[in-house]
Structure formats: structure tokens, C-alpha cells
Amino acid sequence: MAKISINLATGSLQQEELIVGIDLGTTNSLVAFINPEKQPQAINDTGKGLLVPSVVHFNEHGDAVVGNEAKAFLTTDPANTIFSVKRLLGRSYQDVADHQDLLSYKIIDDNTDALVKIRAANRFYTPVELSAEILKELKHRAEHALKTPVNRAVITVPAYFNDSQRQATRDAGKLAGLDVLRIVNEPTAASLAYGIGLNPQEQKTIAVYDLGGGTFDVSLLSIQNGIFEVLATNGDTFLGGDDFDRAIVDYWIEKNDLDRSVLQEDQVQMQTLRLQAELAKKALSTQNLYNEKAGDIWYSIDRQTFESLISENLERTLNSCRLALSDAGLTAADIDEVILVGGSTRTPYVKRKVEELFGRKPQDHINPDEVVALGAAIQADVLAGNRSDILLLDVTPLSLGIETMGGLMDVIISRNAKIPTKAGRQYTTSVDGQVNMKIAVFQGERDLVQENRKLAEFELKGIPAMPAGLPKIDINFILNADGILTVQAIELRSGVKQEIEVKPSYGLTDDVVEKMLIDSVTHAKEDVQQRMVIEARGEGEQLAYTAERFLEKNSQFLNEEEIEHTRLLIAQLRQSLQTADKDTILKHTDALNEYTRPFAERVMDIAISSAMKGKKIDE
Template sequence: MAIQRIRQAAEKAKIELSHVKTTSIELPFITNTENISIELKEEELDAMSLHLIEKTIAPIKRALKDAELTTDDIDEVILVGGMTRMPKIRTTVKEFFGKTASTQVNPDEAVALGAAIQGAVLSGEVKDVLLLDVTPLTLGIETYGGLFSSLIPRNTTVPCKVQQMYSTAVDGQNSIDVNVYQGERPLVQDNKLIGKFKLTDIPPMPKGTPKIEVSFDIDADGIIKVSAADKASGKKSSITVFGKTGMSKDEIEKLVNESQSSTKDDQMKMNYLKHVNNLELIAFDSDQALKDWKKFINDEANENLSGKIQTVKTIIQDSRNGDLFDVDLIKAAQDELKAVTLEIIQEAAKKSRAEKEKENGNGNEDGNEKS
């Protein structure tokens, strides 16, 4: 009860100091034997709360940066929330923008008024006002190797619709998983999964041949519809995500801050995974070539190439698990595997040509004898 009385007295003093320079806090019998009698000045309150007031500048700077504006581009500043009645906050805002904030709107009602206007615009009751909403985080899908492919960048005005073409990563692939993420990091593991679906019955073709069009469509209510369609077969699948993010303001801010503080590390990880992806594709091609040319490859060469492919697969697995991070090793493995595969396949191709020539030669001899 004593703490509650002190909180109420502190709140009352704070409100009074928005209108006067000095106030008194009087709390008799806060305990059985003690009273509180304090005179508090506006300057003292400002000093105690300055570290919190200064925190309001960082979001303002970020909002201007996201909107690609400067303080000179701002015509009017509206204060939101009862705390903005505090003189020190108004002074801080004035110093930052170089202009006095408007007091025509009640700061306690500003958000409710804005929501009411937005509702009227969306329902069609108000037609002469344009309110632009934006996506708070980047939206995209997962691509080969766990990389995040951005389709709608952060702060894109909604409603909006974006389409982008993708393809398959391996030969004969007849389905793809479309995993939808939001976030600012280049790897999906650091972003948030908000929905997933599968596109099936894609005609089997060589990798990179199918054309898969992925479409993101966000309406004015922030509802996201993601679809994927195979251009050749016309097969289509989609998912609808209700709500813009499903994340709180603090969670969004945390993701943005993490992305800004880890840009260099993220870039290094992304570049490394691209090398790993390339190595995996080389291993896949080598494995496929080994099967296709098996008839013309001797046991020793077969065992040699199979062993190198298995070693490469272990390197890839360790890299994906985070147990290995060595760009030079990945590059060396790429060069070695390509060289060994090329040498074996060239030798196999020679044997294949020799066999065909022999078959053609026997055919001609038979023909000459008959003639």
C-alpha cells in the first residue's frame, strides 16, 4: 500500500510539473513512524528522465531514414501519447526538427483518431484522404541452401503486388516447397517463418528449366496472399497469411536492429553458403555423371570419384550445420572435384566413341561381304 501511494504521488507530481516549475509531494504516515515531504523541481524531473527522453530520438531518426526523408522535409510534427505533454520532451523534439510540435491534436486521442480515419478510408466513407501504410519487415521466400530471397522490401507501400521467376535446383524435380519468411537477414534461419505450402505435379525437367512464378499480393488490410505457378503445366498453389506480421513492435524493432548490427557477418555467411551451394551442385552433377557413364568407367576410377563425392557431401553437411566455415577449403574442393570428374568423364567418352566406331566398322564389313 505504501508503494502504491508513492507511485500515485509520483505520477501526480510529474503531471503537475508539465504546467508548473515546482511542486510538493506530501505523504503523511507512509509508515507508522515516517512521513514524506519533498519539493520537486522541473529541472530535477528532467535530469532523472533524460536517458529515457533521449531514447525517443533514435526511432525518429530511423523513421526518417526508412522514409528517405530529412527533417527539412517534415511540414508538421504531431505528438502522440500523454507523456509528450512533458515540456522537456517537447523541447527535445523542437531541437531535433527545428520547429515547434503541433498542439492542435490531443496526444491521448491521436492514435484513436488516426485509426478512425483509416477505417473510414478503407470503408469508403472518406474519399479525399490518402493514408499510406507500409510493410514493417521485408517479405520473401527460402531458396536453395537456406538463403532468403526478398520479394517485398521493408517499408514498401501497401497494397502492392510483386512477381518473381524461380526454377528448380536439381534434375527431375517435380515439386517445390514454398516457405514464406519475414525479416531483414540474408539467411532464413535468422528470420521468421509465417507460412508454407507445396507446389506439386511439376513436369520433370533438367534443373533450371521449369519456370515457377512466385507472387506476393498484399491488400489494404495487410492480408498477404502468396502463390506459386508452373508456367508450363499451369499447376498453381497458394497460401493466405492474415495479419501483417504477427509480431509485436518490440520484436520488429529487435529484428531490424539485429540486421543492422550483423550486416558484415551476415554477408560473410551468405557468400560462404553460396560457395557451399555451388559445391553441392557440382557434387550432384558428378554423382549423376558417374551413373550415366558407369558402363565406361573402370572400378578404380569409380571408387576414386565416389570417395571424393562422399567427402564433399560431408564437408557440405558440416558447413550447413555450422561446424565448418572455410571458404578456401570449399573452393579447393570445387576445383578438385571438377578436375577429377572431367578427367574420368573424358576418358569414359573416349571409350564410348571407340565402341561406337567399332560397332559401325563391323556393320560396314558385314555390308561389304553381302554386296
């Protein structure tokens, strides 16, 4: 017997559970659905507004609030209020270190390729966990507004998000209790929203220029007979309206002769600066001068100055557009329509420069804040089987390949290859009698793998011992519609086979995510806490060992006080390793890391100086 439920908000019958579309944004997020009139509609829960600020605040008990309520804490409790978390998804500390100065919260550096951790309310969180809090709020608002359970969703990501970032987004959805049916590129979703009503006989080539709070990407799409085909994509996952704010902040710091080191310690003033810059940016879309006083400081800037400050960042977006055109073998004259997406495209200077590049006035009649979520809702409708007039062919934004001899990148799936797709190549052994082969998977466009991002590594074991060159090993890459990669390796003569789904080296595996979900439902938190303690202990033990070896080899470059304090911190860390308190272990790991970092820099400086004099010291 089929279940039939009634949506109390719309009065309509629904045989299938509702699937929503979610735009998980850097600055704001929102959720949309297909209404009874078969039109996509953003959800406004009890007058709270369509947009949910992507801000999470934790109180002293570790309880989270999200959205407008959390945004109020940006200036009153900045250290425990996290914003722009999307910029941290799937990234290591090294990826984001240059941007720490504009963040009010603490990003933890453990000198590894691990996922960054954020400290708030004396606890440590991953970007996946923080993004899950935002998704939980969106899920709650949708359920409250529509009076129906919401457990399935389509979530959008920038087209230029790599495999690690896509997987992190999927993990966040699972932690929020959502079955993520599809990860969709934001420009593709936007094209769907604008594609409604297109004449099926009409053929168009469209450029989607998407400039949000923290990310930029451009996609070139061919729309023909209801088929949306992405011809090329380009962009930058660390460029957006946040950078416009940053340019204004830097301008005011210089103009008002403010001390950056003092601002780093006074995060309340720094966040006041950042929020004033955001207000100025928005105001200058409709007026020529912004002049407001906060505290003892006048924050003043005119439109012409603002445009000069952002011109370099804006030129980077235009260069991405030129590269995408080149990749697709097109010129600006081949583009029939230009679509603007993202709140930052409201800036008149952006519209003007985009129009100059493409030679036509861009389309922006659908709210640029809503258009991605509306398109995601349409994609959800397609997956629900309610629409057969739309077909999506997406592309992979970066090349995928493996490491070969000499540290070279051997590309198996090229960037802009249509997905889903499968590609393979045959390899052999390089040493007589070789029985194992290490397969390291990388993503990127550089010839040397060390310049690209490592996604995974595994070994094909049990290759029959044969002279070098005789084994035949097929390595196949299977890239699914979400942009998630599966790698197969098979030795053809023996049939020895190994297959893995590639996970980012610092993401959460499906098993871990499922385990965390079960624990959250049953309140059996002990298993999850134990896993986190084990991970924290591993990090702590490694750092303590490294610090001890450093003291053994380089104590002559430290004074007695530094040596004694380092030994004290090592002892405290080792003592904390005996506990089962993850946050205490991470706290002591962080303390030792912070204290000893300058020593490593000092020894490196001495090493360089000594090398120039022909001397050598232990590394």
C-alpha cells in the same frame, strides 16, 4: 427496399449502419464517430469519460470488467488484473520475457513460438481474447451513447506493427463482434485528424511523432491535393510511457533500498510503485517536484532527475526519426509540420527534444489522446463513401521475403513499399527430380532468416520431375490495404499452383475466429472447448515427452529428489491429458515447465564447462 433508421442520440437519419473509429491503446482506448455536423467526435458514454483504461480484471468466476472499474483492482488484486496487453499482441514468450518483472500477472512460457498466454482467475487467456474484452467495452459504450447498433469499425495500430500483430488486432475485433473494415496506422489516422481544413492546393511534408503508453512510431507523410502519402515510417513496438514509469520505479527501488526479489513476490507493492510512478510522470509535466507518501515510503523525484532517467529512451525515439528521414531521402529542414500524438508527448522534455531535432515547434493543439481515434473515424467515413476528398496511400513497415538456400532472406516486398501492392520473383529447383518446394515466408530486415520473424510455411507440391534448374516457379506476394499478406506459388510449365493467406504462426485463423463467434452467439461452447483441449493436450504431450527424454539422457546431473519430483509432475500431466479440462492440462504443463527449467540451465552450464575441458555430454 432500403432500410432507413433514425439515430435517437442525434435525431439524424442514417441509411447505412454506423462505422466507428477505434484507438486500441496500450494504456487507454477510445472510440469516435462522425457527428451530424460532419466532424469527428470521441464518444463519452454517460459521463464515464472519453478514455477507457486498457485494463481487464477477472473475478473468481472468470467474469470480466474493463476500464476504470478494472483499474481499481491493480493494487487490490494485481494477479488477476491485466494491463498493457497491446504489448503482448502477436508475440511469443521470448519476445516479452525481459518485461515480465513489471507485470503483476503471470505470462506462461511453454518454450515454443506460440502466442503468449496469460493466467488469471485460474484460467488461461491469449492477448487476442483480452483485447477483445476491451473492444467489447468500447462497442457497448458506443451503442449505449449513440442508441444505435455498432458492428463495423476501423481499428488503428502502430505503424511499426508487423503482420502478426495486425492480424491479432483484426482477430480481436472479430471476437468482439466487430466487422473490422480496415486496420489503419495510428500516425496516418492522426494526420487525417490534422488534415481537416487543409487547403487542397497546399503541399506539405509532415512528421507524425507518436509516443504512447507502450509503443512509439514516427511517420513522414506528404499531403498534396487531399492525398496522404506515407513516405517512410520507423519505430519500436516496445517503447513508450510504460518505460518512463519503469525508469522511475527502478530509481525508487534503488533510492529506497528496496529488495527486487521481495517486490516480485509482493505484487501489491510493485503495482503501488508503478502507479505512483505514473502519477509522478504526469505531475512532472506541470511541476518541478513530486513528493508523496504511500504506506511507509516517500516517493520523491524532481523533473531534472526524471529527464535524465528517460533521456536514453527518448534518444531511441529520436534515432527512429533520423532513420525515417534517411529512408525518405529527407532532412529535418524538409519537414513543414511536426504533429505530436500519444499521451507521453505531454512531457515537456519530449516536446523540447522533438523541437530541437526538427527545428520547429510541434503541433499539439488536438488532444494527443484523442487524435488517433478522431482520424480513425474520418477513415471510417471515407470507407462509408461519405468523403471523396481524401485518399490514403500507406506503406509496409518491414520487408517481406522468403528463405532461400543457406538460410538467406530474399526480399520480395521491401520495407516502406506503398500498399496495397503486388510483387513477385521467379525461382527454380536445386535438385534433379524435385517435385515439392518448401516456401517459408519471413518478415524483417536481416540477411539471415533466423534473425527475422517467420510468418508462414507451405509446400508447392506436384512439380513435374525435371532436371534441377528447369522448372520455373513464380512466387508472388500480394499485400492488401490492411497490411495482410497473400502468397502465391505457381510452376509455369505445368500450371501447378498453391495460394495461402499468410497468418502469423501463433495467431487465430479466420475459421477459428468465426467458429468462436458462432459458439458465443448460440451458447454451443462444446466445440470451442474441445479445440482448446486438443491444443492444450498437444502442448502437454510434447512437454511430457521432452521431459522424459531429458531424464533419460541427463539424470546423472539431477539428485534423486529432483528426479522423483519430475517423474511425479510428468505423471500428473499425463493423467490430466486424459481429462477434457483445458485449464487443468495447462496448469500441469506450466508446473512441469517451471520445475524443470533450472535443470536445462544446469546441464547447459555443465556442457559449457565440460566443452572447455575437452569433454562431451549428451545434449
